[in-house]
Amino acid sequence: MSGIYIHIPFCKKKCHYCDFYITLNKNNVGKLIEAIKFELILRKNFLNKNSIETIYFGGGTPSMISPNYIGNIIKEIKNNFSVNSNIEITIEANPDDISLDNLLKWKKYGINRISLGVQTLNDNLLNFINRSHDKKTAIASIKKISEHYDNFSIDLIYGIPGNRYDKLKNDIKEIIKFNPPHISAYNLTIEKKTVFYNWLKNNIIKKENEREIIKQFNLLKNILEKEEYIQYETSSFCKKGYESKHNSGYWKRKKYLGIGPSAHSFDGKYRSWNISDNNRYISALNKRIIPNTEEKLSKKMKINEIIMIGIRTKWGIDNKQLITQLKYDILKNQKNTIDKLINDKLIYINRTKIKATKKGSILLDYIAEKLLV
Amino acid sequence: MKNIRNFCIIAHIDHGKSTLADRLLEYTNTVDKRDMKDQLLDDMDLEKERGITIKSHAVQLNYKFNNEEYILNLIDTPGHVDFSYEVSRSIASCEGALLVIDASQGIQAQTISNLYLALEQGLEIIPVLNKIDLPGSMIEEVSDQIIDLLDCDPSEILHVSAKDGIGIDKIMDRIIKKIPEPKGDAKDNLQAMVFDSVFNSFRGVEVIFRIFNGTIKKGDTVKFVNTKKIYNVDEIGILKIKKEPKDFLEAGNVGYLISGIKEAKEIKVGDTITHKDSPTQNEVKGFEDVKPMVFAGIYPVENSDYEDLRASLEKLQLNDASLVWQPETSVALGFGFRCGFLGMLHMEIIQERLEREFDMTVITTVPSVEFKCFLTDGTTIEIFAPSDMPPVTNISYIEEPIIKAQIITKSEYIGNIIKLCLDKRGKIKNQVYLSKSRVELLFDLPLSEIVFDFYDKLKSTSRGYASFDYELSGYVKSKLVKLDILLNGEKVDALSAIVHKEKAFEWGKKLCQKLKELLPRQMFEIAIQASIGNKIIARETVRALRKNVTAKCYGGDITRKRKLLEKQKKGKKRMRQVGNVEIPQEAFLAVLKIEE
Ligand SMILES: Nc1nc2c(ncn2[C@@H]2O[C@H](COP(=O)(O)OP(=O)(O)OP(=O)(O)O)[C@@H](O)[C@H]2O)c(=O)[nH]1
Ligand SMILES: C[S@@+](CC[C@H](N)C(=O)[O-])C[C@H]1O[C@@H](n2cnc3c(N)ncnc32)[C@H](O)[C@@H]1O
Ligand code: SF4
Ligand SMILES: [Mg+2]
Numbered sequence: 007m008s009g010i011y012i013h014i015p016f017c018k019k020k021c022h023y024c025d026f027y028i029t030l031n032k033n034n035v036g037k038l039i040e041a042i043k044f045e046l047i048l049r050k051n052f053l054n055k056n057s058i059e060t061i062y063f064g065g066g067t068p069s070m071i072s073p074n075y076i077g078n079i080i081k082e083i084k085n086n087f088s089v090n091s092n093i094e095i096t097i098e099a100n101p102d103d104i105s106l107d108n109l110l111k112w113k114k115y116g117i118n119r120i121s122l123g124v125q126t127l128n129d130n131l132l133n134f135i136n137r138s139h140d141k142k143t144a145i146a147s148i149k150k151i152s153e154h155y156d157n158f159s160i161d162l163i164y165g166i167p168g169n170r171y172d173k174l175k176n177d178i179k180e181i182i183k184f185n186p187p188h189i190s191a192y193n194l195t196i197e198k199k200t201v202f203y204n205w206l207k208n209n210i211i212k213k214e215n216e217r218e219i220i221k222q223f224n225l226l227k228n229i230l231e232k233e234e235y236i237q238y239e240t241s242s243f244c245k246k247g248y249e250s251k252h253n254s255g256y257w258k259r260k261k262y263l264g265i266g267p268s269a270h271s272f273d274g275k276y277r278s279w280n281i282s283d284n285n286r287y288i289s290a291l292n293k294r295i296i297p298n299t300e301e302k303l304s305k306k307m308k309i310n311e312i313i314m315i316g317i318r319t320k321w322g323i324d325n326k327q328l329i330t331q332l333k334y335d336i337l338k339n340q341k342n343t344i345d346k347l348i349n350d351k352l353i354y355i356n357r358t359k360i361k362a363t364k365k366g367s368i369l370l371d372y373i374a375e376k377l378l379v
Numbered sequence: 380m381k382n383i384r385n386f387c388i389i390a391h392i393d394h395g396k397s398t399l400a401d402r403l404l405e406y407t408n409t410v411d412k413r414d415m416k417d418q419l420l421d422d423m424d425l426e427k428e429r430g431i432t433i434k435s436h437a438v439q440l441n442y443k444f445n446n447e448e449y450i451l452n453l454i455d456t457p458g459h460v461d462f463s464y465e466v467s468r469s470i471a472s473c474e475g476a477l478l479v480i481d482a483s484q485g486i487q488a489q490t491i492s493n494l495y496l497a498l499e500q501g502l503e504i505i506p507v508l509n510k511i512d513l514p515g516s517m518i519e520e521v522s523d524q525i526i527d528l529l530d531c532d533p534s535e536i537l538h539v540s541a542k543d544g545i546g547i548d549k550i551m552d553r554i555i556k557k558i559p560e561p562k563g564d565a566k567d568n569l570q571a572m573v574f575d576s577v578f579n580s581f582r583g584v585e586v587i588f589r590i591f592n593g594t595i596k597k598g599d600t601v602k603f604v605n606t607k608k609i610y611n612v613d614e615i616g617i618l619k620i621k622k623e624p625k626d627f628l629e630a631g632n633v634g635y636l637i638s639g640i641k642e643a644k645e646i647k648v649g650d651t652i653t654h655k656d657s658p659t660q661n662e663v664k665g666f667e668d669v670k671p672m673v674f675a676g677i678y679p680v681e682n683s684d685y686e687d688l689r690a691s692l693e694k695l696q697l698n699d700a701s702l703v704w705q706p707e708t709s710v711a712l713g714f715g716f717r718c719g720f721l722g723m724l725h726m727e728i729i730q731e732r733l734e735r736e737f738d739m740t741v742i743t744t745v746p747s748v749e750f751k752c753f754l755t756d757g758t759t760i761e762i763f764a765p766s767d768m769p770p771v772t773n774i775s776y777i778e779e780p781i782i783k784a785q786i787i788t789k790s791e792y793i794g795n796i797i798k799l800c801l802d803k804r805g806k807i808k809n810q811v812y813l814s815k816s817r818v819e820l821l822f823d824l825p826l827s828e829i830v831f832d833f834y835d836k837l838k839s840t841s842r843g844y845a846s847f848d849y850e851l852s853g854y855v856k857s858k859l860v861k862l863d864i865l866l867n868g869e870k871v872d873a874l875s876a877i878v879h880k881e882k883a884f885e886w887g888k889k890l891c892q893k894l895k896e897l898l899p900r901q902m903f904e905i906a907i908q909a910s911i912g913n914k915i916i917a918r919e920t921v922r923a924l925r926k927n928v929t930a931k932c933y934g935g936d937i938t939r940k941r942k943l944l945e946k947q948k949k950g951k952k953r954m955r956q957v958g959n960v961e962i963p964q965e966a967f968l969a970v971l972k973i974e975e
Pocket of ligand 1: 390391392393394395396397398399418430431432433456457458459509510511512513539540541542543
């Protein structure tokens with residue numbers, strides 16, 4: 007039971023908030039896909055013959071390269087790994103790439119889930135964050151996807167400076183009309199090495215006010231809850247049964263193999279990450295070398311991962327898992343901290359699990375930091 | 380005695396003393412090649428890691444020259460100004476000194492101050508121009524500086540690379556030929572001087588000494604003149620890499636003595652050792668009680684660790700006699716200790732040693748110097764901490780310690796440095812050109828200003844081209860006030876500082892701003908106020924923490940996010956809860972960084 011992530015590091019434009027490893031230079035697409043296939047073959051035993059339950063094409067913008075490449079990669083995976091029959095295969099797509107042709111080809115190659123990066127339906131804001139689509143394209147693409155795919159997800163970003171609670175409300179209402187089975191709503195994060203980070207430093211933009219952000223987050227939660235979405239992770243909402251299997255794998259600490267520049271992998275003991283550089287990635291793989299760095303997880307690191315990830319999900323931090331897998335009893339060892347957090351109404355305990363309360367749900371990092379060992 | 384040579388290696392910080400000692404150990408086969416390590420004599424972990432010498436280290440070398448056996452007693456000394464008293468005692472135990480000068484740096488402040496110490500004792504100086512292998516070495520220029528300083532002949536300067544082992548043979552030759560043999564009479568009454576002590580958990584304190592006159596034998600009853608303590612000599616010997624016991628040691632030599640002494644503080648560096656029954660009439664001159672210069676509170680992070688902290692300090696004091704302390708209580712921090720240090724580096728070292736060797740997590744409060752407070756009733760009290768300060772109405776006046784500071788720099792930085800020293804309430808006393816481009820500046824400065832971020836500023840304002848040395852010169856009257864900090868209306872005594880009246884207002888403002896940066900946001904708002912007496916002079920607010928969530932945590936985010944959270948958590952490990960506010964260690968030292 008494990009997943010494969012494929013990183014396709016190309017985009018048409020770089021969004022002002024984005025710090026993913028991508029390039030605008032498309033000359034290397036063919037060579038990169040070749041290298042990705044080499045890596046797949048070289049690492050065919052990484053998952054120890056476990057069957058593959060999910061494949062995820064992420065980016066970057068995997069929707070902008072020819073669907074044939076996607077097909078080739080899927081074929082290569084099937085040739086080298088044992089693939090589960092009801093596998094989930096997701097592709098991240100940008101609205102301006104959603105053509106009927108693409109949708110059908112992807113389907114033919116096995117894609118059965120689309121994650122669409124809408125971000126906002128406000129044209130001014132789309133322009134402000136440097137997206138290459140507008141509202142009209144976004145709506146049209148959602149419609150088309152919903153006609154051909156049962157399982158898809160819409161990415162939204164809230165807390166963009168200049169957006170307002172009521173505008174966001176209209177966006178969500180409009181999107182819900184298409185009944186997407188999954189919505190990811192991310193608070194805008196201003197990461198280093200992005201245009202927004204520079205603008206912030208030079209006082210060209212201001213961080214959105216915290217109260218406004220909290221208002222927007224609560225709004226999202228309330229509307230989606232009413233529409234019977236389940237918030238199974240802090241930024242992830244879905245209709246019953248439509249959790250992203252792939253992402254849930256990350257949060258349940260299942261093994262995954264990350265292929266492509268900057269992709270991360272996890273085999274249960276080690277976490278590793280590939281070099282974030284297309285050319286060096288390609289030339290290493292041409293020599294059949296995997297250009298990655300790895301880190302062995304100590305017991306303490308594993309405990310901390312479980313705490314930090316667990317508190318973000320509806321499944322919580324599972325003390326039973328900590329005890330059986332790591333011989334660590336968090337309820338006993340951290341009684342004082344836990345009592346204090348309960349007293350502050352940030353967490354509660356449900357049988358063996360520690361979960362965040364509504365108040366705690368916007369202070370997850372604060373809670374995690376307190377609970378780390 | 381004819382074949383004994385006693386010498387020390389002195390220099391400015393980092394000019395290569397310990398590395399040169401390595402080469403001498405190697406050259407004389409004192410250490411096996413395979414046991415050789417860089418800076419071998421720096422045997423404390425902290426010394427190794429930081430690459431600095433904290434204590435003097437003495438070692439004996441044997442050397443055959445012109446078919447004669449020689450005994451060479453070498454003392455490697457620390458370069459940092461905090462430990463200059465120790466250097467002066469090492470110097471007093473020798474007849475010669477290797478004055479090491481880094482060819483890429485030239486003469487620096489401690490080069491000069493240590494040279495003067497050596498000249499005062501009448502030592503034969505052997506100038507060693509080190510690091511000549513460096514591409515940036517300025518052999519001619521620095522040689523000229525040395526010639527000016529020592530008034531010597533160019534041929535007397537030895538060109539050496541301690542790193543590459545160049546010129547070591549010449550040093551050996553010079554040591555034998557130039558450094559005078561020790562004088563003294565082995566039949567005279569015993570007169571020996573303590574210049575170091577080493578704590579050994581199995582054997583107690585090993586006293587390291589130099590014999591000027593007389594003979595000391597195993598089993599003798601000896602007296603330490605200044606402490607007036609009497610001991611039986613259980614063991615004596617010489618300082619090979621491993622100590623080598625002997626039945627007796629005679630005038631001229633250097634050795635160790637063990638007599639069941641349990642605590643280093645019983646031993647005073649500089650003290651004279653003599654026989655109880657036939658004491659010398661000449662105690663060694665220049666003995667001083669080492670005086671702490673800087674005082675700060677050390678508190679356990681958890682109140683319950685107080686007794687453990689006491690035990691740890693006691694153990695530290697066993698091998699560091701210059702550390703002094705007494706219990707102190709703080710309203711904010713509870714029970715702790717007011718400790719006296721030789722300087723800021725010494726304070727840092729003690730804190731680090733507590734952490735590494737004793738696993739104690741501690742909070743150190745704002746360092747202070749010793750003020751003298753003259754009260755209206757005619758009495759005088761010493762103030763080591765802001766909390767010692769009596770109510771203003773009881774104070775007639777206050778005096779603060781003043782230092783003579785010597786700064787050596789390049790001429791282009793004179794302006795910046797003078798400005799810095801004036802900002803620090805200094806008075807310029809003299810300005811001497813050592814060469815066309817190098818200047819020595821002399822200032823009178825309040826010691827308290829040196830404690831607060833002086834070194835960092837000196838470094839940045841001179842781009843690292845300034846070296847600094849100082850000595851205490853006396854006390855002067857000064858207008859000082861106590862600046863208090865309140866968090867959510869409650870005075871946090873551990874954040875108080877004594878500052879000059881004219882600077883107090885600005886300090887208050889900056890301190891509040893700095894604290895605002897340093898106090899982590901908590902679940903409620905924190906009001907920070909600065910006050911003098913009952914008057915609030917500045918205010919800042921740390922807003923309550925409302926939202927703290929990372930948006931995304933996918934496969935590629937997990938490691939980065941875990942490391943970030945762990946780092947933040949570690950940063951808060953040294954945190955004290957005062958009332959309901961959590962204060963990190965950095966905040967207690969905020970005054971030191973106030974202008975960053
Ligand atoms: N290139 C070069 N580097 C040297 C030489 N001698 C010493 N060093 C380097 O200079 C640095 C300081 O050397 P130390 O021997 O620790 O200096 P020190 O004078 O004992 O320093 P303190 O005890 O802290 O005052 C180290 O990094 C040495 O490796 C030399 O001849 N050439
Ligand atoms: C890996 S990205 C790329 C997917 C695709 N290229 C796109 O832009 O739609 C997936 C999602 O992460 C979100 N995202 C990326 N950077 C973000 C940031 N700095 N703050 C908040 N959300 C971000 C966006 O919603 C984006 O759709
Ligand atoms: S958000 Fe998506 S489209 Fe925008 S730069 Fe990042 S990966 Fe590319
Ligand atoms: Mg040294």
